[in-house]
Amino acid sequence: MLGVRADAQDAAQETFVRAWRSLPRFRGGSSMSTWLYRIVTRRCLDKLAKRRPTEALDEIEVEDDLDPAQAAEHRERLRAVTHAIATLPPEQRAALVLREFEGLSYQEVAEVLGTSLAAVKGRIHRARLTIIQETSSWQ
Amino acid sequence: MTELTRILPCGVRLEDLLLQVADAAPPADEAHQATCPYCQTALRRLRRDWADVTELANQPVSVPRGLTQQIMAHVRSLAAQASDYILLGHPQGESRISHIVIGRVAQRLVSTVPGIVFASVRAEPHTPPQADRVALSIQLVVRFGPALHPLAESVRHRVQRQTPRLTGARIERIDITINDMAV
Numbered sequence: 103m104l105g106v107r108a109d110a111q112d113a114a115q116e117t118f119v120r121a122w123r124s125l126p127r128f129r130g131g132s133s134m135s136t137w138l139y140r141i142v143t144r145r146c147l148d149k150l151a152k153r154r155p156t157e158a159l160d161e162i163e164v165e166d167d168l169d170p171a172q173a174a175e176h177r178e179r180l181r182a183v184t185h186a187i188a189t190l191p192p193e194q195r196a197a198l199v200l201r202e203f204e205g206l207s208y209q210e211v212a213e214v215l216g217t218s219l220a221a222v223k224g225r226i227h228r229a230r231l232t233i234i235q236e237t238s239s240w241q
Numbered sequence: 242m243t244e245l246t247r248i249l250p251c252g253v254r255l256e257d258l259l260l261q262v263a264d265a266a267p268p269a270d271e272a273h274q275a276t277c278p279y280c281q282t283a284l285r286r287l288r289r290d291w292a293d294v295t296e297l298a299n300q301p302v303s304v305p306r307g308l309t310q311q312i313m314a315h316v317r318s319l320a321a322q323a324s325d326y327i328l329l330g331h332p333q334g335e336s337r338i339s340h341i342v343i344g345r346v347a348q349r350l351v352s353t354v355p356g357i358v359f360a361s362v363r364a365e366p367h368t369p370p371q372a373d374r375v376a377l378s379i380q381l382v383v384r385f386g387p388a389l390h391p392l393a394e395s396v397r398h399r400v401q402r403q404t405p406r407l408t409g410a411r412i413e414r415i416d417i418t419i420n421d422m423a424v
Contacts, residue, residue, distance in 0.1 A: 111305060115312045122316045123330050123372045179293050202263075203298040230263050231256060238290035 103146045103199045105188045113149060117142040132213055139204070139214040143196050150192045179237070186236035190229050197222050198229040249279040262287045263294075319372070328372040329409045338408055340364035340375060347377055347404050354395050356387040358423045362400075367413045376414040377404070382421040393417045 104110050120141050132140075168176055187195060193215070200211045201222075212222045248254050251273070261268055262284065268274040274281070319328070326337040343364040351360035359382035367374035377400060383392060397415050404412055 107305070111308055114308065115315060118312050118316055119319065120330075122319060123328065180297050183293050183297050202294060227256070227260065230259055233294060234259060234287070234290050237293065238286070 103143075103195065103203075104149060105184060109149055109153075113142060113145045116145050120145070136210060136213050139200065139206070139210075140216070143200065143214055147192050147196060150195075182237045183233060186233045187229075189236070190232060194225045194229040194232075197225040198233075201226050249277075249283060251277045251279045253277070253280055253283075255283055258283050259287055259291075262291050325366075327375060327408075327410050330372070336409070338410065340366070343375055343404065343408050343410050344377070346407050347379070347400050350399050350403050350407075351379060351381070351396050354392070354399055356383050356392045357396065358382045358384050360396075364410070373409065374411045374413045377412060377416070379415065379417045381417065381419045382423055383419055384423050389419055393419065 104113060117138065121138060124141070187198065190198065196215060197211055200206045200214055201208065206214065208219055208222050208226070211226070212219045215222065253270075253273075257269065258280065260266060274284075326339055327343065329336040329338070341364070344362045347364065348360050348362040351357055351362060361380040363378045364375045365378060367376055379396060379400070381393075381396065383389065396417060400415055401412055404410060
């Protein structure tokens with residue numbers, strides 16, 4: 103979501119602190135995990151809004167058994183995907199990460215982002231199109 | 242129009258095939274897809290490309306060494322602070338109000354209830370500690386006359402209603418003890 107380990111650690115800490123403070127107001131209207139995803143996603147979107155566009159992303163670390171040339175190409179492909187995700191508009195990025203990386207259903211993503219199911223499907227679809235177009239031969 | 246938004250010669254939209262691949266959804270027209278060379282070629286390419294996204298998503302994410310302990314230490318320090326203060330969060334910072342102040346506010350409120358001669362109020366952290374909640378322990382000296390149980394309920398009602406309004410604290414529990422009677 104953030105692409106920078108230090109920012110992700112900050113967001114994790116801020117999320118649990120905020121969750122602890124907000125726990126008395128948690129009424130069980132959603133599952134605890136949805137509630138935590140909502141807090142952490144909001145923290146990440148806030149950080150993205152404040153981030154300078156030139157900030158470098160962390161390198162991808164890939165563990166595999168490929169030879170050096172294949173490993174380099176493999177890393178490059180994954181780096182291209184990371185870069186494509188990082189250049190998505192934040193709302194699309196959040197929806198995509200929750201769906202593809204966290205495995206949430208479309209409905210759960212909508213609850214976390216506080217938007218409609220149709221809006222979430224639209225964001226994820228546009229994000230997927232962008233990623234495929236940016237990283238592959240579909241150009 | 243980009244390549245992915247175009248329609249294949251067979252009439253199938255390429256972006257619908259992407260949806261099928263990414264969501265592992267069944268094809269809209271299975272019979273057509275089974276025999277259509279355009280769909281099969283496009284699906285092969287999309288599956289190959291989308292595999293990189295899936296692989297990235299499946300990369301294990303390890304929790305950095307010490308992060309959990311660091312976070313829990315921070316939360317515990319907040320919990321410790323909450324034993325002396327309530328914390329009222331705000332996007333631009335936080336406000337702390339001492340339990341002593343909350344107790345004094347409640348004490349003034351109790352003192353105005355007819356029939357109360359003396360009141361002492363102690364605000365204590367809610368158990369388990371939560372940022373804006375307190376439990377109040379009220380000790381009373383009353384005058385002879387009013388029925389004691391309704392008097393205690395009048396005290397409870399006033400404190401429960403007015404203390405949150407004046408302090409921001411949420412009152413989790415109110416224990417009232419009538420210790421003495423002035424005659």
